[in-house]
Amino acid sequence: MTNKRVQFGWAFYDWANSVYSLVISTAIFPIYFAAVCPEQIELFGRSFENTALYSYSLSFSFALVVVLSPLLSGVADYSGNKKGFLQFFAYMGSLACMGLFFFDGEQVYLGLILSIIASVGFWASLVYYNAFLPEIASPDEQDRLSAKGFTLGYIGSATLLILNLVLVTFPEVFGFADTGSATRFGFLLTGIWWIGFAQITFRRLPVNVHHRKPKESGYLWQGFRELKAVVKIISENPRLKVYLYSFFFFSVGVQTVILLASLFGSEELGMESTKLIATILIIQFVGIAGANLFAWVARKYGNILSLKISIAIWALICVLAFLLQKEDPLVEYKFYAIGALVGLVMGGIQSVSRSTYSKLLPETQSTASFFSFYDVSEKVAIICGTFVYGYLIELTGDMKASALTLSIFFVIGFLQLLRLKRSTWVY
Numbered sequence: 001m002t003n004k005r006v007q008f009g010w011a012f013y014d015w016a017n018s019v020y021s022l023v024i025s026t027a028i029f030p031i032y033f034a035a036v037c038p039e040q041i042e043l044f045g046r047s048f049e050n051t052a053l054y055s056y057s058l059s060f061s062f063a064l065v066v067v068l069s070p071l072l073s074g075v076a077d078y079s080g081n082k083k084g085f086l087q088f089f090a091y092m093g094s095l096a097c098m099g100l101f102f103f104d105g106e107q108v109y110l111g112l113i114l115s116i117i118a119s120v121g122f123w124a125s126l127v128y129y130n131a132f133l134p135e136i137a138s139p140d141e142q143d144r145l146s147a148k149g150f151t152l153g154y155i156g157s158a159t160l161l162i163l164n165l166v167l168v169t170f171p172e173v174f175g176f177a178d179t180g181s182a183t184r185f186g187f188l189l190t191g192i193w194w195i196g197f198a199q200i201t202f203r204r205l206p207v208n209v210h211h212r213k214p215k216e217s218g219y220l221w222q223g224f225r226e227l228k229a230v231v232k233i234i235s236e237n238p239r240l241k242v243y244l245y246s247f248f249f250f251s252v253g254v255q256t257v258i259l260l261a262s263l264f265g266s267e268e269l270g271m272e273s274t275k276l277i278a279t280i281l282i283i284q285f286v287g288i289a290g291a292n293l294f295a296w297v298a299r300k301y302g303n304i305l306s307l308k309i310s311i312a313i314w315a316l317i318c319v320l321a322f323l324l325q326k327e328d329p330l331v332e333y334k335f336y337a338i339g340a341l342v343g344l345v346m347g348g349i350q351s352v353s354r355s356t357y358s359k360l361l362p363e364t365q366s367t368a369s370f371f372s373f374y375d376v377s378e379k380v381a382i383i384c385g386t387f388v389y390g391y392l393i394e395l396t397g398d399m400k401a402s403a404l405t406l407s408i409f410f411v412i413g414f415l416q417l418l419r420l421k422r423s424t425w426v427y
Contacts, residue, residue, distance in 0.1 A: 009204025036105025093121020250413030286343030294348025
């Protein structure tokens, strides 16, 4: 099964697409959106805080993925064309990132629509990307390969973020009129980087691994049948069900922190954008060590124990964020320290959770359909997390209350893992 060339091509998609996750959804675009848009935005006959509206727009993009990915993954499995779907959504997301170059704050709807399209492209592409893991790596290779993907992603995205930081800090040196135009050029670079480096993945990944020969018509119906069969298998597999329950709850916390941490730092703690980006760079580089550390723990002591340790640290992070005080003269350094702790567990929980699910799957040719449930669990979690976060901001005007609330989801995820017998800890 092992083909190092194919495995590297697969892992390299993390290098390509993680720039969206970092530059657009985490580090720069949320700060840029809050800075250039009016504090109150009129939409559908009511007024929204710009940060709350941005959170709601993310929720909407994930809802679209939840609706589309299960059915399309069934079609992809039936036709044997996961690679084609991966390419389609990657191109869609990268072109939307490039389109953000034209968003200067006056066209609020343009910024929202393009950010939604980019989000759908990114997250939907991951369904098909993740589905290749059990097909190109044996179970004993999957923890290492999953961690390798995240490691490449952290290095690649940090590289482009540093370049964007230099452009934003010294716009005149590079011929830009102001910081805003340099920032928008960074969005253009993100899209180019994503689709440019993805070509390596597209060239190396196999097509139709299981040599399926679909009929010429009825793809949607056959895709639905494929999905229905997967639903039946999951419903009859207690380990998969319990794991997906746990994955859902701890993903509420993980993904919401990743998506909205920069807004927390800027709006709640009053930190400058350059300091926030510095924090995010700390997270990225520590994340490299974290991904490999927790992959090692998974190989040595079992995937479930590795996840339990990571989840416990995540819950602690939420409590520490709640305790931060804007007036504290050391708040900046405390925020950096929490960022380093986030980096340690962010890479670990993402890489190990992906490889754990891959190991739990039965022998199947419907990997995209199975991973669509994994991704739907994550997206519904993000919808819940971003919606709850945005709603509590509107209700209390306090992001710290939202951060503390996220710790509850980590506790529930931890309790779900306790339902798995010790005999299933090592895969």
